[in-house]
Amino acid sequence: MANIALFHISGWEREYLTKKLTDAGHSVDVYDHSLDAEHLPDKRDYEVLSVFVGSAVTPDVIDAFGSVKLITTRSTGYDHVDIAHARQKGISVGYVPHYGENTVAEFAMGLLLTLSRKLYLGIDRIKETAQFSYEGLEGFDLKGKTVGVIGTGRIGKHFIQMLKGFDARVVAYDVYPNKELAAELGYTMVSLDELYAASDIISLHCPCTPKTTHLLNKEAFSKMKKGVVLINTARGALIQTEALVAALQNGTVAGAGLDVLEEEGVASDEMGYVMHGGSLDKARTMLANHILMDHPNVVITPHNAFNTKEAKTRILDADFENITSFLTSSVPAFPVKI
Structure with a gap:
């Protein structure tokens, strides 16, 4: 079982991904807000952080989670995650290479x-x-x-x-x-x-x-x-x-x-x-x-091109694959390679 934190997720997406992860035996905490230096949760003993594009996963944010082993972003872009710092700390990063x-x-x-x-x-x-x-x-x-x-x-x-x-x-x-x-x-x-x-x-x-x-x-x-x-x-x-x-x-x-x-x-x-x-x-x-x-x-329009139920379901499924693959093989299904 892994402790997992989901950030910037709500509605049916929250229910969908939370259910998939809890059915797989994991402990899940959900935060409606994005993750950044000004919005750190009190609880930080997570092995997995799942974020979206509004987050700013800077070195300070990464350092605040002493147990984290995997950061996944539910997006194709990953410039909101400091990949170099994560890699320096031995933390893997997964993303969604295609969905829509x-x-x-x-x-x-x-x-x-x-x-x-x-x-x-x-x-x-x-x-x-x-x-x-x-x-x-x-x-x-x-x-x-x-x-x-x-x-x-x-x-x-x-x-x-x-x-x-x-x-x-x-x-x-x-x-x-x-x-x-x-x-x-x-x-x-x-x-x-x-x-x-x-x-x-x-x-x-x-x-x-x-x-x-x-x-x-x-x-x-x-x-x-x-x-x-x-x-x-x-x-x-x-x-x-x-x-x-x-x-x-x-x-x-x-x-x-x-x-x-x-x-x-x-x-x-x-x-x-x-x-x-x-x-x-x-x-x-x-x-x-x-x-x-x-x-x-x-x-x-407000960054809405991705926003269909079908596309978002594919994003959530890819995030789930990243997390479960990492927890079984130490490699996310879709690792960031730079």
């Missing part, structure tokens, strides 16, 4: 259609003003448009398949180009600069690493077609927020559908950020985020 390829791709397509056909503006007009009028709601077809897909992994692949159903032309960039996949799905592999120059629409499906942070910056926007539409369901920090605001203002970007924002934590807890004294750079990003939220050609 179609789920996130469907959401990206939803954002694109919302922008291309001005769905949000039309719905808002009727609900807020009762005006049943299509004036000013002219959109554009996806058929014949060139869509640039950055990242052709599992999610990018599904998004490309959907685009083909709309008769769009697809160009793509990936650090590890897959010529066989390109031939199978009928898209063209190009360089980033070629993608920027050719695309009417650009959709991001790559991880956020030190090399890809601010991938779309002032220089990148300067290489794009005038009037490009941008979709981001990957990571907020892939886009330099101030550069995006400038590109919207000068007409380089005609519209943006964003499920993620740079400095999401700051945007959701501004008062706490101000009270604790934040950096000037983050303050600028926070201001730019507000400009995006108010911009008529920007649709922002």
Whole structure:
């Protein structure tokens, strides 16, 4: 039997994962809040910590749990866990390598259609003003448009398949180009600069690493077609927020559908950020985020692309696999390898 702590989990997900773990003979404590230095539980004799993306598992947090042997994150991204410090202390880290390829791709397509056909503006007009009028709601077809897909992994692949159903032309960039996949799905592999120059629409499906942070910056926007539409369901920090605001203002970007924002934590807890004294750079990003939220050609959703019952069930099952695999073999089913 292991002592396990689940953080930032509630509702049916809490019941589902707790039952699976207790049925397997483990002791489980559940905390509704995220795990960070300011929200440490009084009880800390856990061998396993299961967290979500809102947590900040820093060295201080890791050191506070003297018995921990495994940290799992119920997410594909794991930049909220200090992997190096965990490894230094002999603690394994597990993650969810895939859970919603179609789920996130469907959401990206939803954002694109919302922008291309001005769905949000039309719905808002009727609900807020009762005006049943299509004036000013002219959109554009996806058929014949060139869509640039950055990242052709599992999610990018599904998004490309959907685009083909709309008769769009697809160009793509990936650090590890897959010529066989390109031939199978009928898209063209190009360089980033070629993608920027050719695309009417650009959709991001790559991880956020030190090399890809601010991938779309002032220089990148300067290489794009005038009037490009941008979709981001990957990571907020892939886009330099101030550069995006400038590109919207000068007409380089005609519209943006964003499920993620740079400095999401700051945007959701501004008062706490101000009270604790934040950096000037983050303050600028926070201001730019507000400009995006108010911009008529920007649709922002609250990091919701993953949020279907099917996808969340796959996440919870993977977390359970990570924990049970580690407790029987000392290796999580899906270990972080960096």
